[in-house]
Amino acid sequence: MTFTISREKNIISFLAEGKSKSYDFDINTGILYSLTDKPLKNFPSGFKSCVSEHREDDIILFTMYEMLNSTYRWNDGWAFKLADFQKLAKFLVIADKLNSIGYTLVERDRWRYSSAMLSMVNEHFKDFVKYAKEEEEPTLEHFCENVYPTLWAEAHGIEMNEVIDADFIKAIMSQEWTKEQIEYLIKCIRRGVPYFYMYDDGRIDKYSFRQDLRNYMLRCEALDMKYDKDFFRGVALSKRMYQTHKAQIDNKAIEEQYKKHNFIFEDDNFIVIVPQTTDDFKNEALAMNNCVYNMYLRRVVDGSTNVVFIRKKSNPTKSYITCEVTNSGKIWQFYLANNERVARNSKESDFRNAYQKWLDENWA
Numbered sequence: 001m002t003f004t005i006s007r008e009k010n011i012i013s014f015l016a017e018g019k020s021k022s023y024d025f026d027i028n029t030g031i032l033y034s035l036t037d038k039p040l041k042n043f044p045s046g047f048k049s050c051v052s053e054h055r056e057d058d059i060i061l062f063t064m065y066e067m068l069n070s071t072y073r074w075n076d077g078w079a080f081k082l083a084d085f086q087k088l089a090k091f092l093v094i095a096d097k098l099n100s101i102g103y104t105l106v107e108r109d110r111w112r113y114s115s116a117m118l119s120m121v122n123e124h125f126k127d128f129v130k131y132a133k134e135e136e137e138p139t140l141e142h143f144c145e146n147v148y149p150t151l152w153a154e155a156h157g158i159e160m161n162e163v164i165d166a167d168f169i170k171a172i173m174s175q176e177w178t179k180e181q182i183e184y185l186i187k188c189i190r191r192g193v194p195y196f197y198m199y200d201d202g203r204i205d206k207y208s209f210r211q212d213l214r215n216y217m218l219r220c221e222a223l224d225m226k227y228d229k230d231f232f233r234g235v236a237l238s239k240r241m242y243q244t245h246k247a248q249i250d251n252k253a254i255e256e257q258y259k260k261h262n263f264i265f266e267d268d269n270f271i272v273i274v275p276q277t278t279d280d281f282k283n284e285a286l287a288m289n290n291c292v293y294n295m296y297l298r299r300v301v302d303g304s305t306n307v308v309f310i311r312k313k314s315n316p317t318k319s320y321i322t323c324e325v326t327n328s329g330k331i332w333q334f335y336l337a338n339n340e341r342v343a344r345n346s347k348e349s350d351f352r353n354a355y356q357k358w359l360d361e362n363w364a
Contacts, residue, residue, distance in 0.1 A: 109141055127148065145166060216234060304327070305325075
């Protein structure tokens with residue numbers, strides 16, 4: 001099916017060949033209307049090729065194609081939920097703001113276009129408008145990668161130099177450093193701490209400096225310690241203190257990680273057990289002959305994933321299945337002892353499917 005595309009205000013119309021009435025998509029709400037003006041939950045056949053064909057002509061269509069294609073790997077038969085359309089609408093509204101100031105995508109932007117880029121531009125739209133007016137060849141990519149980090153650094157009193165460059169600033173922005181942490185960074189720079197990370201050829205190992213500083217801050221937070229005026233003395237002391245109290249700190253981190261979501265679920269045969277301590281991980285690894293202690297404990301402590309234990313209701317204290325649940329609520333790994341997969345069409349497989357369905361409905 002081929003379409004003719006037109007637009008009036010916030011409505012994009014897709015007129016199918018041989019039809020007198022168009023499909024209408026409201027970019028503000030994400031609602032797609034059928035030929036009879038009823039909201040649809042999926043794109044009609046042919047939309048993918050239609051949007052793909054015209055995506056280079058309009059920033060709205062380009063955004064629609066990129067967001068759907070990259071996020072959902074969609075095809076003409078994909079059935080979207082209403083929330084998916086609303087998420088798409090959010091980015092289309094941003095694209096429309098760019099369109100309203102006369103901004104057109106350049107090749108450099110097309111390669112890097114992403115939801116994260118759009119979100120950053122939208123959050124700092126006034127700065128982008130000013131940049132676009134002053135720059136001879138403005139691009140979204142250059143603003144996000146170089147201009148905005150500089151503006152952010154200036155706003156927080158951080159002077160850009162050979163150590164604190166745009167990449168350094170982007171890293172601490174993504175880690176959401178507190179005002180106290182930023183102030184300590186500035187003090188370290190003034191005291192020349194980064195120059196202790198200098199190579200023989202004069203280059204500075206910025207990555208190691210940032211990682212050491214960040215790790216020191218995290219240890220101080222865990223130990224409720226104040227930052228030391230002498231950075232290296234503080235690092236040495238915090239390392240020693242952290243090793244002394246490591247078990248208690250990790251146990252607290254585990255507790256906090258599992259407070260973020262509800263993992264408890266059961267059926268007639270199995271129940272989900274949430275680990276409480278590092279010893280729980282160690283005992284599971286020994287019983288199951290797997291790497292949940294050596295490889296996954298630290299990831300749980302760091303907050304990058306979750307691990308739960310699936311036990312038979314008839315014997316809930318005995319290890320049976322080790323399960324990884326991602327931070328988006330998806331079951332990623334589900335293994336018996338020795339990393340053996342569960343059999344298809346088994347009670348274990350049925351439980352996994354039921355648990356995933358429950359997570360989909362209850363994850364928040």
